[in-house]
Amino acid sequence: MPATCSACGASPAALRRPKTGHALCRACFLAAFEEETHQAIVAGRLFRPGETVAIGASGGKDSTVLAYLLQLLDQRHGYGLRLLLLSVDEGIAGYRDASLAAVRRHQRRSGLPLHVVSYRQLYGWSMDRIARHLGPRNNCTFCGVFRRQALDRGALLMGADKIATGHNADDVAETVLMNFLRGDVGRLRRGAGAGPAGEGAVPRCKPLRHAYEKEIVLYAYFQGLDYFSTECVYAPQAYRGYARALLKELEAARPSAVADLGHSRERLSLRSDLRMPARGTCQRCGYVASQPLNRICQVPMVDSGSELIESHGAQSVAEKKKHFSS
């Protein structure tokens, strides 16, 4: 590594940027990362003044950096946002309880309001209980559908106009790879944009979708941010892990592979006569569905316990509100 920072030419270089290869000092790296995130927000028109934004806070590095950065950039550039932290407790012992503790620590430091919604309260089931019914496979698929809806419902109850998630460039590239490998054209078309996405009740955006995971880790490190870094106990079974391993190999050979995959998806052109899955509403619960019943209402264990359907579909919003903690 060169002795001096290639940006300021004065301070000693502290790192080589994984994204660009530039050798930078700590201050120049932090400034570049913050400015790039601001530019992504401005170019993507992700927010409007006066909006209430619920930040999906998992306690992991990405959403911790996102929450920190949005607060910093909002103050610096006067976006005029009302920022909130929104966490979903899936009920995964030894994982989510510890990561929620990290969210609460961030909440205390930042002063941002925090709301927690749980699967148990919303659906009557914890993810651990679902996993016992389903066995080791498909847990991440179900959990993803449950979480998407839980974030929507939490955001609606908090009066949020938008949900911001910490998805980064590696997440986007993995998703593109996975959808290619599965031939899932519907998700390829709608899955990797900056948002607002068309799915769900509340528009979503991903302000860090151009940020490399390695740089997010470096940013968190240099800012001394406190986050939870253990993988979910169900993740090793997920197909996404293969896409992640493949991406790491590709990145080692060519670092731009991460960004290039995201760009490929954006520029992808699909045949005009291609039939896309219709998006409607679930006949049972009324939330987004591409089939008569959405994935949650199709969970096989509903036969062995109607609790899930009843608590998911039959409660009024007023009844559900009393379940939410703040």
Ligand SMILES: Nc1ncnc2c1ncn2[C@@H]1O[C@H](COP(=O)(O)OP(=O)(O)OP(=O)(O)O)[C@@H](O)[C@H]1O
């Ligand atoms: N339990 C949750 N509660 C609230 N938001 C969540 C939760 N899980 C995921 N998200 C949101 O979705 C994004 C991507 O999810 P992913 O599963 O990659 O998160 P993670 O790896 O657990 O944590 P992070 O992305 O914060 O490092 C997160 O950055 C966060 O914004």
